[in-house]
Amino acid sequence: MVTPSDILNAPILIVDDQDDNVELLEVLLHDAGYTCIGSTRNPHEVCELHRRNRYALILLDLLMPKVDGFQVMDGLNRIEQEADSYPPVLAITPPPGYKLRALQNGARDFISKPFDANEVLMRVHNMLEVRLMHEVQRDNGRMLESLALQDPLTGLANRRLVVDRIITALAQARRSTGRMAVMYLDLDGFKQINDTLGHGAGDALLTRIAGRLREAVREEDTVARLGGDEFVIALPHIRSANDAAKMARKIINAVAKPYDIEGQTVRMTTSAGISIFPAHGQNVETLMNSADAALYEAKRAGRNSFRIGSADTVRAPAAGN
Numbered sequence: 001m002v003t004p005s006d007i008l009n010a011p012i013l014i015v016d017d018q019d020d021n022v023e024l025l026e027v028l029l030h031d032a033g034y035t036c037i038g039s040t041r042n043p044h045e046v047c048e049l050h051r052r053n054r055y056a057l058i059l060l061d062l063l064m065p066k067v068d069g070f071q072v073m074d075g076l077n078r079i080e081q082e083a084d085s086y087p088p089v090l091a092i093t094p095p096p097g098y099k100l101r102a103l104q105n106g107a108r109d110f111i112s113k114p115f116d117a118n119e120v121l122m123r124v125h126n127m128l129e130v131r132l133m134h135e136v137q138r139d140n141g142r143m144l145e146s147l148a149l150q151d152p153l154t155g156l157a158n159r160r161l162v163v164d165r166i167i168t169a170l171a172q173a174r175r176s177t178g179r180m181a182v183m184y185l186d187l188d189g190f191k192q193i194n195d196t197l198g199h200g201a202g203d204a205l206l207t208r209i210a211g212r213l214r215e216a217v218r219e220e221d222t223v224a225r226l227g228g229d230e231f232v233i234a235l236p237h238i239r240s241a242n243d244a245a246k247m248a249r250k251i252i253n254a255v256a257k258p259y260d261i262e263g264q265t266v267r268m269t270t271s272a273g274i275s276i277f278p279a280h281g282q283n284v285e286t287l288m289n290s291a292d293a294a295l296y297e298a299k300r301a302g303r304n305s306f307r308i309g310s311a312d313t314v315r316a317p318a319a320g321n
Helices: 004-008 019-031 043-053 069-082 099-104 117-149 159-176 190-197 199-216 241-256 284-300
Strands: 012-015 037-040 057-061 089-093 109-112 180-188 222-227 230-235 259-261 264-266 269-277 305-308
Touching: 004 117, 012 019, 012 043, 019 037, 019 117, 037 043, 043 057, 043 069, 057 069, 057 117, 069 089, 069 099, 089 099, 089 117, 099 109, 109 117, 117 159, 159 180, 159 222, 159 230, 159 284, 180 241, 180 284, 190 199, 190 264, 199 222, 199 230, 199 241, 199 259, 199 264, 230 241, 241 269, 241 305, 269 284, 284 305
Parallel strands: 012 037, 012 057, 057 089, 089 109, 269 305
Antiparallel strands: 180 230, 180 269, 222 230, 259 264
């Protein structure tokens, strides 16, 4: 929702080499209630100013010495392509031949000299309203896209995103004849936290554990929450089963450190199952199934432990060791 206040407080830049034109437009906009107005008489500055300030509207004179407005618009077009948007240019055109060219080069509207005050204010208001509505819709779209790929409680990746990351890691491993791993995690006795302290405490604990998992892994790894107290980690570029085992020990020890939840000290452990490409699977489904089966074996072995593929279950050392 774009409010009148949003429009009046939107950042505006006036670009004209004539002092009289700049001063006239500044007074006109200030008197109409606009609060964030900048200006430059140097067209060379426009693109850098826009990179820094992201103007909602640029009133751009098309006829300036040395660098004309069309050259400036080319630069603004490149900036806005990077931001997946369009240049917010309201072209200032002399009559009559430049109007069509201005629109063809990315201007969204134009005003003609000599200025008609009412027309200027109407076009400025209308263009700002459309521009701000576009930004709101774009941001909402990005938020929905982010939510579609993230767990809403912890902010971790969700199943859809981690599967995509595993597919990418598999492709890289095949090209380099290397390895990658999938690690399944399940918290030991998490239900008891919900039963004794309530679901609010359970959610707080899951969020804290998610933070520790992020800190324990490498930058290229992806930590995801599948739901409940189940997590999965995509581990690209694993050199050996020993590397995967070291990562499992590090994660198990990190999870096992005590938590302060709602003024109470809470302890939690986790069990893990690991599958490694190509030994334990050639695609996402088989690798995830193999890691899940290894997790089940780790649970059977006494929890707070991990298992790799068909290898023997390895007990995790005590936290801090």
